Amino acid sequence: xxxxxxxxxxxxxxxxxxxxxxxxxxxxxxxxxxxxxxxxxxxxxxxxxxxxxxxxxxxxxxxxxxxxxxxxxxxxxxxxxxxxxxxxxxxxxxxxxxxxxxxxxxxxxxxxxxxxxxxxxxxxxxxxxxxxxxxxxxxxxxxxxxxxxxxxxxxxxxxxxxxxxxxxxxxxxxxxxxxxxxxxxxxxxxxxxxxxxxxxxxxxxxxxxxxxxxxxxxxxxxxxxxxxxxxxxxxxxxxxxxxxxxxxxxxxxxxxxxxxxxxxxxxxxxxxxxxxxxxxxxxxxxxxxxxxxxxxxxxxxxxxxxxxxxxxxxxxxxxxxxxxxxxxxxxxxxxxxxxx
Amino acid sequence: xxxxxxxxxxxxxxxxxxxxxxxxxxxxxxxxxxxxxxxxxxxxxxxxxxxxxxxxxxxxxxxxxxxxxxxxxxxxxxxxxxxxxxxxxxxxxxxxxxxxxxxxxxxxxxxxxxxxxxxxxxxxxxxxxxxxxxxxxxxxxxxxxxxxxxxxxxxxxxxxxxxxxxxxxxxxxxxxxxxxxxxxxxxxxxxxxxxxxxxxxxxxxxxxxxxxxxxxxxxxxxxxxxxxxxxxxxxxxxxxxxxxxxxxxxxxxxxxxxxxxxxxxxxxxxxxxxxxxxxxxxxxxxxxxxxxxxxxxxxxxxxxxxxxxxxxxxxxxxxxxxxxxxxxxxxxxxxxxxxxxxxxxxxxxxxxxxxxxxxxxxxxxxxxxx
Numbered sequence: 001x002x003x004x005x006x007x008x009x010x011x012x013x014x015x016x017x018x019x020x021x022x023x024x025x026x027x028x029x030x031x032x033x034x035x036x037x038x039x040x041x042x043x044x045x046x047x048x049x050x051x052x053x054x055x056x057x058x059x060x061x062x063x064x065x066x067x068x069x070x071x072x073x074x075x076x077x078x079x080x081x082x083x084x085x086x087x088x089x090x091x092x093x094x095x096x097x098x099x100x101x102x103x104x105x106x107x108x109x110x111x112x113x114x115x116x117x118x119x120x121x122x123x124x125x126x127x128x129x130x131x132x133x134x135x136x137x138x139x140x141x142x143x144x145x146x147x148x149x150x151x152x153x154x155x156x157x158x159x160x161x162x163x164x165x166x167x168x169x170x171x172x173x174x175x176x177x178x179x180x181x182x183x184x185x186x187x188x189x190x191x192x193x194x195x196x197x198x199x200x201x202x203x204x205x206x207x208x209x210x211x212x213x214x215x216x217x218x219x220x221x222x223x224x225x226x227x228x229x230x231x232x233x234x235x236x237x238x239x240x241x242x243x244x245x246x247x248x249x250x251x252x253x254x255x256x257x258x259x260x261x262x263x264x265x266x267x268x269x270x271x272x273x274x275x276x277x278x279x280x281x282x283x284x285x286x287x288x289x290x291x292x293x294x295x296x297x298x299x300x301x302x303x304x305x306x307x308x309x310x311x312x313x314x315x316x317x318x319x320x321x322x323x324x325x326x327x328x329x330x331x332x333x334x335x336x337x338x339x340x
Numbered sequence: 341x342x343x344x345x346x347x348x349x350x351x352x353x354x355x356x357x358x359x360x361x362x363x364x365x366x367x368x369x370x371x372x373x374x375x376x377x378x379x380x381x382x383x384x385x386x387x388x389x390x391x392x393x394x395x396x397x398x399x400x401x402x403x404x405x406x407x408x409x410x411x412x413x414x415x416x417x418x419x420x421x422x423x424x425x426x427x428x429x430x431x432x433x434x435x436x437x438x439x440x441x442x443x444x445x446x447x448x449x450x451x452x453x454x455x456x457x458x459x460x461x462x463x464x465x466x467x468x469x470x471x472x473x474x475x476x477x478x479x480x481x482x483x484x485x486x487x488x489x490x491x492x493x494x495x496x497x498x499x500x501x502x503x504x505x506x507x508x509x510x511x512x513x514x515x516x517x518x519x520x521x522x523x524x525x526x527x528x529x530x531x532x533x534x535x536x537x538x539x540x541x542x543x544x545x546x547x548x549x550x551x552x553x554x555x556x557x558x559x560x561x562x563x564x565x566x567x568x569x570x571x572x573x574x575x576x577x578x579x580x581x582x583x584x585x586x587x588x589x590x591x592x593x594x595x596x597x598x599x600x601x602x603x604x605x606x607x608x609x610x611x612x613x614x615x616x617x618x619x620x621x622x623x624x625x626x627x628x629x630x631x632x633x634x635x636x637x638x639x640x641x642x643x644x645x646x647x648x649x650x651x652x653x654x655x656x657x658x659x660x661x662x663x664x665x666x667x668x669x670x671x672x673x674x675x676x677x678x679x680x681x682x683x684x685x686x687x688x689x690x691x692x693x694x695x696x697x698x699x700x701x702x703x704x705x706x707x708x709x710x
Binding site: 225252256274 | 597
């Protein structure tokens with residue numbers, strides 16, 4: 001782990017104690033402004049923004065380590081959206097809003113627009129319907145990522161309608177966004193067209209899932225070691241240890257694949273069909289890891305208090321945001337076929 | 341990949357374009373002969389032992405060069421290296437643990453495929469549990485005398501050398517007392533009885549040893565050091581091997597996509613199937629590259645390659661059962677390779693350590709659960 005990742009690991013551990021995350025989820029409360037200010041004050045929102053704009057200008061390979069730390073500590077996902085999609089998109093377009101986002105003064109968020117749930121017309125006007133977006137409190141800007149375009153819009157635009165959603169992943173500030181006749185402030189290529197900004201954000205979200213899966217794995221092994229049944233620890237039951245082995249294999253595969261994606265992005269030689277594959281596999285494997293973790297834990301794993309559901313809600317929500325397992329698999333198949 | 345590897349890629353691509361023998365014959369015996377000639381030609385051209393030190397007959401390049409070789413071979417008609425077990429498992433093990441005279445004797449025939457290698461580990465009562473080896477060997481002067489039986493020995497009848505695990509001391513069930521003997525398969529006292537596989541091919545055999553005399557000079561790593569030698573070899577077994585298999589599977593996926601395109605395109609279920617396999621192969625390749633990088637750096641954790649092997653079996657089986665679904669009922673009405681590979685895929689979760697054993701290794705070595 002890099003020095004920076006270790007620093008964030010320690011800081012997020014202190015700033016985001018697990019019981020408080022549970023309480024926020026129960027009460028559907030956002031992160032307190034004080035905690036958010038501490039995190040943005042450490043430079044979180046500028047991770048991927050260029051140094052001349054006050055960012056840290058990190059390479060994707062460095063960013064993904066931090067995203068795994070975020071996933072492990074359940075950092076509100078909107079902070080990844082601001083840092084990895086909104087800020088780099090504004091930077092790419094030379095937009096004046098960038099400094100405010102990097103400094104944490106302008107809040108925002110992001111959402112993913114699947115094929116068919118939103119379009120740009122020939123005149124560059126945006127129309128989307130009922131897209132889920134995660135927003136930090138007081139958000140003024142939102143980035144929308146579609147396979148073929150990436151847009152930043154103002155939430156104050158009269159064509160935008162926001163409704164608070166009763167979403168599975170609670171306390172993430174999820175809203176549904178509809179927009180008609182909205183002109184984006186920023187328009188960039190989508191990831192399927194090779195757009196690096198959107199791809200970097202997606203790599204970050206996949207790394208977040210790796211971090212979460214790693215945490216769940218640790219909890220599961222430690223539970224299986226300590227929990228006794230029939231007078232012996234769960235680790236003496238092969239049915240249980242083989243679940244753990246499958247989880248570990250999935251985790252290592254996710255880690256290898258996301259690291260390779262980051263490596264290829266930093267080399268400038270990544271390929272959208274590769275990313276399309278990972279948009280199916282990484283969430284699907286994270287989900288398998290989490291579902292097995294719940295099983296390994298037995299009843300305690302199903303309690304609110306133990307909190308595996310916070311990871312599960314996050315995984316299911318990200319998987320569903322991207323279109324779900326079937327759609328992302330078909331999308332990967334199409335990308336593969338098109339790449340010839 | 342660095343510049344040296346990219347230069348190698350250019351060199352290989354040009355050479356293969358001029359020398360590609362095309363797909364090997366379907367008939368088993370002819371196929372083996374064609375593959376042996378192919379490896380000899382590759383060796384002659386300087387492409388075998390890329391990662392081996394120069395003084396061992398190699399080119400002293402990184403393991404990444406072997407990855408380039410595997411990738412470029414996959415573009416040819418004949419992706420398979422007949423003496424792969426020697427090149428990627430026993431050659432490296434020999435270079436780690438062998439005497440200089442052994443390197444001199446055995447390495448050249450590994451490279452040019454003039455001496456094929458097989459591996460004698462499994463026995464009727466020692467499959468996944470290697471410590472169960474009962475084939476006995478006793479030192480008699482400057483020879484070791486072997487009596488016992490091995491089973492599932494791949495390509496036994498074609499091989500010159502067998503990396504044979506025998507018991508020189510102790511009782512079945514103990515790791516101690518095992519010895520690795522490089523045994524000439526043409527020795528007196530060896531009987532090979534082929535066991536036709538479900539594919540109908542005589543790929544593996546039972547091998548019987550009746551007072552077979554092997555020179556003590558052919559002991560690898562020392563008498564009673566066989567467990568350590570075997571573990572070393574198994575660490576090598578899965579690095580390049582998984583990458584090579586994954587590349588072969590990529591080729592099959594691309595053929596499947598071609599068939600789907602030719603038949604007028606894919607519906608959503610077929611696209612999802614192809615997408616899943618594509619993604620899995622990318623995961624497998626990423627994992628194999630990571631393993632190679634760790635092998636190169638000497639930082640590979642014991643047991644780590646079990647993830648690669650476990651997942652290889654999963655993807656292998658998923659690919660051919662998905663292909664059969666996508667291609668439809670006609671797939672069982674023609675012998676065009678898909679059903680062959682569907683049957684063959686069931687062996688992948690059994691050979692070189694079953695999937696269940698890989699899970700036990702992951703639990704024990706990677707998760708530290710005893």
